[in-house]
Amino acid sequence: MTKRTSAKYKIDRRMGENIWGRAKSPVNKREYGPGQHGQRRKNKLSDFGTQLRAKQKLKGYYGDLTEKQFRRIFSEAERQRGDTGEMLIGLLERRLDAVVFRAKFVPTIWAARQFVNHGHVTVNGQRVNIASYRVKEGDVIAVREKSRQLAIVLEAVGLAERDVPDYIEVDHNKMTATFVRTPALGDVPYAVQMEPNLVVEYYAQN
Structure with a gap:
């Protein structure tokens, strides 16, 4: 069993989005990160930061998978014929x-x-x-x-x-x-926008 590494509500606050669309999400009340300095973290993200955030959001959505698990799924998606981002979503949904x-x-x-x-x-x-x-x-x-x-x-x-x-x-x-x-990205009812294309860019550069 994968260890739950962080509270689900903390993921929402860290991302500043209600990623599961839950009525009880704290983001419904305050759209900033946890901790005493959460409100200050409004700096514009770099390209790397945007890509990392997209990866963390997708990884967190599926129960905060470990990096090893997520990277293994991504590598499998990369080996499949077709759009890697779409393949990644399909594997996660299966x-x-x-x-x-x-x-x-x-x-x-x-x-x-x-x-x-x-x-x-x-x-x-x-x-x-x-x-x-x-x-x-x-x-x-x-x-x-x-x-x-x-x-x-x-x-x-x-x-x-x-x-x-x-x-x-x-x-x-x-x-x-x-x-x-197996669904395509557009078929999956995410409560927020997921950007697997940015995940592909992240792993291409790291």
């Missing part, structure tokens, strides 16, 4: 924890990782407890029957702040989700 989050089985990406790690999810009928497991088109992801009445699941299904994207078909009565296709 993570099992991301699919569980998108399907609204749990309220946050952090909860999705824990939910998978604790063995509450099956893929094509087989229990999978690895959050980074990569689903394929046509895979059926389900919440195990004994886990369907957990408070966290019931809470998530009723969330109005986000919808299930059309590349995942969900039946909340049966608590199943089918991963229909």
Whole structure:
């Protein structure tokens, strides 16, 4: 299990954006970084700073992946034919924890990782407890029957702040989700603008 290296709300404040679109985000009240000097950090970013910020935002969105994990996913995207930024988004969205989050089985990406790690999810009928497991088109992801009445699941299904994207078909009565296709950047319902092209530039220069 990946260590959670920083609080999710702190990521919002560090970025100055409500990156998950949550009603409780502190950025809704104050759009500056944490700490006593947060309000002073308004200097214009350099090209490197802009690229780094884009990488940190995307990495943080998926549960604050470690640099090693994120770099490995990027390297795989780079080897694939097509636009590297688009390939990167596709690989990130195929993570099992991301699919569980998108399907609204749990309220946050952090909860999705824990939910998978604790063995509450099956893929094509087989229990999978690895959050980074990569689903394929046509895979059926389900919440195990004994886990369907957990408070966290019931809470998530009723969330109005986000919808299930059309590349995942969900039946909340049966608590199943089918991963229909790998999405392009424009298909992913990010609450803020993600710029994978800047991530590509960052790694090209570092």
